[in-house]
Amino acid sequence: xxxxxxxVSDSPVNQRLYDALLLLQHRGQxxxxxxxxxxxxxxxxxxxxxxxxxxxTRNMRNLLGNAGIAHTRYPxxxxxxxxxxxxxxxxxAPYGIMFAHNGNLTNASRLKxxxxxxxxxxxxxxxxxxxxxxxxxxxxSHLVVGTTLxxxxxxxxxxxxxxxxxxxxxxxxxxxxxxxxxxxxxxGIRPLCYGSYTNERGFTEYMVASxxxxxxxxxxxxxxxVKPGEAIWIDLNGNIERCQCAENPKLTPCAxxxxxxxxxxxxxxxxxxxxxxxxxxxxxxxxHPVEADLVVGVPESGNDAAMGYALESGI
Numbered sequence: 001x002x003x004x005x006x007x008v009s010d011s012p013v014n015q016r017l018y019d020a021l022l023l024l025q026h027r028g029q030x031x032x033x034x035x036x037x038x039x040x041x042x043x044x045x046x047x048x049x050x051x052x053x054x055x056x057t058r059n060m061r062n063l064l065g066n067a068g069i070a071h072t073r074y075p076x077x078x079x080x081x082x083x084x085x086x087x088x089x090x091x092x093a094p095y096g097i098m099f100a101h102n103g104n105l106t107n108a109s110r111l112k113x114x115x116x117x118x119x120x121x122x123x124x125x126x127x128x129x130x131x132x133x134x135x136x137x138x139x140x141s142h143l144v145v146g147t148t149l150x151x152x153x154x155x156x157x158x159x160x161x162x163x164x165x166x167x168x169x170x171x172x173x174x175x176x177x178x179x180x181x182x183x184x185x186x187x188g189i190r191p192l193c194y195g196s197y198t199n200e201r202g203f204t205e206y207m208v209a210s211x212x213x214x215x216x217x218x219x220x221x222x223x224x225x226v227k228p229g230e231a232i233w234i235d236l237n238g239n240i241e242r243c244q245c246a247e248n249p250k251l252t253p254c255a256x257x258x259x260x261x262x263x264x265x266x267x268x269x270x271x272x273x274x275x276x277x278x279x280x281x282x283x284x285x286x287x288h289p290v291e292a293d294l295v296v297g298v299p300e301s302g303n304d305a306a307m308g309y310a311l312e313s314g315i
Contacts, residue, residue, distance in 0.1 A: 001261050002087075002102040003027035003210045004192075005070040006172035006180045008234045010203040012036075014063035017070040020207065020214040021051045026263055027102070027210060028074035031086035035098040037236075038065035040176050042098055046071075046086040067180060067236060069172045071100035085127045088174075091137045094144055096176035099136070101129040102210055103169035103190045111135060111164065128167075136161050136173060149178050151233040155243040158183045158231040162246050168254065170226070172208055179235035182208040186246035188228030189254050191268045195220035206234045211266040225269050227251075 003024030007013045017034050032054045033046025045059040051072060071087035088098045105111065108128035115121040121134045139160035143153045158181070168189030173181045184192045194208045195215035207220045215222050226232060229246025254261070257268055264274040 001027055001074045001256075002100075003072040003214070004100045004102050004170060004172050004208075005210070005214060006068070006100075006174065006182055006208040006234075007206065008067045008180050008236060008238060009199075009205040010066055010201060010238070011199070012064065013066060013068045014060050016207075016218050017063075017068050018051065018055055018060065019218050020209060021070050021072050023214045023217040023263075024072055024210055025051055027261065028072040031073040031083065032071065033073075033086050033088050033100075034063055034068060034070040035088045035090070035174060036063045036065035036068035037098070037174055037176060040096070041065075042090065042096060042174075042176065044088065044090070044098070046083070046088070048083050048086065067174060069098055069100050069174045069180070085125050085129075087127075087129060089127070089130050089133050091133060094137060094141045095149065095178060097133065097137055097140075098174040099129070099133040099171065100173075101132055101169055101171045102192075103167060103171075103185065104128065105132060105165060105167035105169065107166040114164075132161070132165060132169060132171065133173070135164050136171075139164075140175075149175065151235070151241045151243075154179075154181050154233050155231050155241075155245050158243075158245040162186055162229060170210065177236075179233060180206075180208070181231065181233055182226060183231035183245065184226045184228060186229035186249045187253075188249070188251040188269065191253065191257055191262070192226040193222065193268075194224065194226060194232060195222045197221060204238050206238065206240060208232065208234075211262055211268065213263050213266045222267070 005020040031048045032051045035044040043063050047054045069088055088100045091097050105128040108131050111131045112123050115134050119138045123130050139157035169185045170190040170192040171183055193212050197205045197220045212222050228251050229249030231243055231245045233241045258276040262273045266273045
């Protein structure tokens with residue numbers, strides 16, 4: 001479980017990426033990072049710790065550019081004590097890609113072996129996110145030989161990623177000079193959504209994030225969830241395209257997003273996290289009224305008392 005954010009604007013994005021990370025701090029407290037794109041130059045700062053501990057004024061000043069991605073980490077894979085595994089990750093070819101990932105890959109070991117032996121790519125950490133980044137970079141590399149990267153080629157690359165990767169993943173990739181690519185695994189295990197905001201200059205800004213609260217909390221209008229298997233391409237001029245990139249997408253999200261991971265004021269795949277927890281309490285009370293009464297510490301009195309306890313406690 002991690003929190004990811006991506007943004008494209010016509011003005012500096014560093015502060016709003018920071019604000020969005022604060023709103024997603026509950027998704028990971030071990031490390032945080034922000035990468036921005038200024039022309040063809042990436043600027044990055046990442047370290048172990050909470051968002052407010054990682055970023056100081058001097059760090060924020062150096063994060064120049066009108067597009068960027070950000071990540072707050074909960075280490076479910078890889079090393080939990082190394083700042084080298086804080087995200088975003090970077091590869092210099094093709095073009096230069098900054099990448100952030102929320103999820104877990106079930107075939108990471110095999111992927112790393114394939115990347116080294118067949119694709120001749122070196123993975124320098126134990127993170128499955130770095131492996132995923134290199135799979136994406138390899139897919140793009142094959143598609144842009146003798147040509148340039150377009151939205152359709154980015155979508156073709158995501159199709160290739162879906163075929164090689166197994167597990168749950170929501171990702172944002174910032175490609176130097178090109179744009180922002182965001183995509184979600186074919187089963188929709190990890191959440192991803194996007195929103196927009198038209199600023200006073202008439203430019204429509206876009207933000208992609210793990211939870212809707214990161215959008216609404218930074219002034220963006222929630223547009224939609226990224227569908228299972230879907231990819232979104234936002235170029236540096238603010239043009240957006242969406243494409244279904246999986247052959248058999250099916251929404252089978254992680255139940256713990258609604259039970260535990262997400263903030264209660266988020267909406268995931270059209271479901272209010274707060275309301276889902278209330279309903280879970282109701283169902284639990286109806287299914288096990290005796291246990292609910294015992295917890296309340298009152299005599300058995302049927303479903304009504306149990307329901308009341310569930311509603312008051314939020315179980």
